[in-house]
Amino acid sequence: MDNGASSYRRFLDGDEGGIVEVIRDYKDGLVLYLNGFVRNIYTAEDLMEDTFVRLVVKKPKFSAKYSFKTWLYTIGRNVAIDYMRHNARSVAVPDEDLQRIGSEEMGVEASYLKEEQKILLHRAMGKMRSEYRQVLYLSFFEDFDNGQIAAVMGKSKRQVENLMYRAKMSLKSELDKEGFVYEGL
Amino acid sequence: MKDYKEIAQDVLRRGAKELERNKKRQRALLRRGCTVAAFGLAAAVGIGVWYGKKPRQSAAGQYAAVNPAGVTWGKDGGGKGAGDKTSQGNIGLDGMVTGMDGGQGGFTDMDGDPSGYGPVPGGNTSGDSPVFDGETDGGFDPENVIGNSGEDFWPEQEQNQPGEQDAADMNGKFPDGAVGDEVTATQPMEMISSYPEDAIYCYEAPKNGEVFFSVPLSHAMEEYGDAVLYKVVVDLFRDGEQVSPESGEAKLALERVIELGYTVVRESYEEGEEVRHHYMLHATKEQLTEFDAGEEYGYMIRFFGES
Incomplete structure (x- = not known):
């Protein structure tokens, strides 16, 4: 507890x-x-x-x-x-x-x-879709695993995995535009 | 952004307000609910009283209509004399049935009964319409109710003296009950044994396996439904002819009815100086409508004294 x-x-x-x-x-x-x-x-x-x-x-x-x-x-x-x-x-x-x-x-x-790196990452996420932002926020900043994210978002684990994959792809392209590299992706 | 302590204060204050609002809402709802429930209860009681009075009023109306003809109803508790009973003279059913075979015995025994049906369709009836008080019956003791007891409840086939109680003699267990006690005093539901009807009806004898309800009984069942018990006479027919209620055959047939779960009472009534018997059924509307006639007999179910 x-x-x-x-x-x-x-x-x-x-x-x-x-x-x-x-x-x-x-x-x-x-x-x-x-x-x-x-x-x-x-x-x-x-x-x-x-x-x-x-x-x-x-x-x-x-x-x-x-x-x-x-x-x-x-x-x-x-x-x-x-x-x-x-x-x-x-x-x-x-x-x-x-x-x-x-x-x-x-x-x-x-x-x-x-951490500065996390702050920059959070700002980059601001331009993304709401669901992507949520799933990435819970994963990167709250250290939730997929099961916990699924519970919070009311989705299945499988849906969260798919959502996470697409969100990371979207974030990577956003970061590429700004010339920023994040090791977690 | 506010400090966490400020946020906590705001949260607790808002929470307290909301709880207070919820309590007020609950109290208001409770008040409204109580008001609505009180109105509902009052309406239900009103309807209940109105419904409860209806059968009594109609029965009382009949009583008033018949009493001037000199019928004496057994209400005096211990009466044993003929005055406690309905007599044929009181009922006055001169020439009521045509097409009857007097030799059939059973049906002619019922001459005092104004039911007016006969084996020949079209048999006419005439005469006054004797009716019974919905709550009293001369010669009937509520103690005599039989059925479902599993005991040897049928009486010996012997002629009772005028005014004596049949079922009291049946197995020696029943005391000489007060003649004419109110049936309803020992019944959980109100019992009706008549229904006001101006018309005179003529019925065809039921075929084997058929159950007929008299028109007044049908009307009573429509009006009162399952709110009351119906105290009705069961007339037994075989091949279009009535089986005497005094016969062993009738006794056996009615035993089957008891085995089906019905309450059957053997009652005596007077016709002039003679004492007759018939079988009364105490049943709800549902029991009556689901009555299983079997294959051997036809059943005519009616109120006693109806025309």
């Missing part, structure tokens, strides 16, 4: 400090993952908060079939899908906001990804 799971259990037992620890440990990764859906760091932050609110209100039971992070990201994904369903029409973002969004995203990247 990882720390997130034990913290969450404490929260279920009535200790609010447990959820504070979960938020501390998982908020940045969740924001970057959700940003892959909505391509807006502020919306991703709101969705991250909504994900934790869902934990607080519904208090879903965590079963140790997968890691706590896999389970949390699955909830986050469901929150994001709900959001996108209710906001099917994309909202135009003013230019000045786009600049702020960019700087905010860079701040989160810097604090969470830390």
Whole structure:
């Protein structure tokens, strides 16, 4: 059992400090993952908060079939899908906001990804399809295996393998354009 | 981006608000649910009362219609005299059946019965329409209900004295029950034994293997369905002619009916100075409609006293 799971259990037992620890440990990764859906760091932050609110209100039971992070990201994904369903029409973002969004995203990247190479890789992924971004993010930055990715994305392992292959091909071509080489591909 | 502590505070505050909202919503739903349930319950009770009263009202109506003719109904508990019974004179069925073979015995025994059917189609009936109170029957003791007991429940074929209870004599177990006690007092469902009908009907004798319901009984089953028990007379026919209810043949045939799971009561009633018998069936609509006649006999099922 990882720390997130034990913290969450404490929260279920009535200790609010447990959820504070979960938020501390998982908020940045969740924001970057959700940003892959909505391509807006502020919306991703709101969705991250909504994900934790869902934990607080519904208090879903965590079963140790997968890691706590896999389970949390699955909830986050469901929150994001709900959001996108209710906001099917994309909202135009003013230019000045786009600049702020960019700087905010860079701040989160810097604090969470830390390594320069990973930050560059994450930015290159920003131009790809949403599904490619998700599968690569979970694999490169969260170190999820294909089974965990399949659980989070609600796909079969086989589908994830195919998706991963196509996503890597797409990423390689993006990186080639910028003259950047990543050893993991 | 906000600090994780700020985020946690926001999350907990929003969570608390949402929980409070959910509780309010649940309370509102509960209130609405209770209101709807109360209305539903009131409606159900109202309908139940209305339905429950209906058969009694009709039976009471019949009672009022017949009583002026001088019929005395056994309601007095221990009555043994003829006054507790329905007498032929009260019923008044002069010349009701034509085309009857008086020599058949069984059917002529039922002269006091105004059912009006006969082996010859077209037999006419006339006379008043005697009807019984839906809840009382002179000469019937609810204790006498037999069927499914597996015991030797059939009585000896002997003539009862006027006013005596048949089934009480059957196996010596039944006490002399109070004549005319309310049947419904010991029944889980309300029992009806009549249905108001102005018309006079004439029936063809049922062929072997056939079951006929009288028109008033059919109408009663349509109206009340399975909400009540029907206390009906079973007339047995073989090759178009009625089998006497006093005969051993009738007894055997009715034993088969009991084996099928029906409740059969042998009742006595008076015709003038004579005491007659007939077999009564206490059954639901479903039991009546699924009645298996077998191959040997035809069955006519009717209310006692219907015309």
